[in-house]
Amino acid sequence: MRGLIGHLGQALAALTLLAAAGGAQAEVPLPKIPKAKGEKCVEPTDVMRRNHMKFLLHQRDDTLRRGIRTKKHSLKECLGCHVTAEPGKPLPTADSPDHFCSACHRYAAVKIDCFGCHNDRPEQSGQPLAQNPRTLPDAAVGRRVTVETLKVLATGEEAR
């Protein structure tokens, strides 16, 4: 009897060792998270992993319903930093596993609705008004002003 228990103990120890060795060889696969542009996220990583959806939900109501447009928890800012392209490739879309959001959400099998309406990539540098300066008649005074002038008048931003 004692012999049997001893054998069992040895077998158990061997199994544990085997399991440990096996674990090192075939780990649970982890999602491949694309690298962000910025140095540091707006919140610590563990807080972000647990609470990013709460931040986004809060921010969306603040922005749409109250007109608060702080950048800290804005979806646009998230995408601007986290959605990056590999050299020579276009920016990944939300249905690609290379997209920051999709990388984890595919892994966790959690469907996100954000990109049903929101663009899934940051805006590429495009300035439709500034790109195409035209000279336009100003009916009021009979002088000519450019789109830039109007833009300055409208936005109060100094032209560069």
Added chain:
Amino acid sequence: MSGTDTSRRRFLAGGAAAAAGLLVAPGVMLLPVARARAPEEPASEAQRWGLLIDTTRCADGCDACVRACKTENGWEGHGRPATDPQWIRKVKVRDPRTGHTQSLPLMCQHCRKPPCVDVCPTGASMRRADGIVLVDKHICIGCRYCMMACPYKARSFVHEDVHDPKPHAPRGKGTVESCTLCVHRVDAGRVPACVEACAAEGNGAIVFGDLKDPRSEISQRLARYGGEEIRADLGLDTGVRYLGLS
């Protein structure tokens, strides 16, 4: 950007002259200058944004405002008028007695008592504190009651998939949408795209501004020339007013 009105005006005049290399006469200041709020400051009831549309200056056949809206907010038709979205449209009205015709743009009138908000079952149709009427697409279920309630036919339902929406104007199939008064621009202290386009076209038929600020250009014009609401009999107190309607 300078803080007070006087230095701001001086700065603008100087900036404009420098940018264009031209003398800009005071008459050019047709575009009202909206002051940007700080990003953390919510929209407040101290303001009420509105438009004044001078139909006598609105050119028949010109659709610069519609095109500008499409470009700015990323909506377009698919050649299917029954289901295509339409945030702003040009309307031609004719008095059958005299044959007098007028051309005018029609969009969400940003009512103070909006029927679309009254009928919305989820609270998605909403009026912001500063008077801008919006659809919260996060909670819109696409029932389209608001479309039926709006006397101006200003709202559209998105029937088709949207590709590559503008980051500042999210749009999605299955929700209702309408003119946002370019809320993203207004929050940044700029004027709506249609106003800018109309001025750039040389018509300057649309003035944007704060109806509650007696010093704003829109208020001064309203005080001087008056201004009518379309279907004023409904008592909705619209934020969009028209001049020269007869």
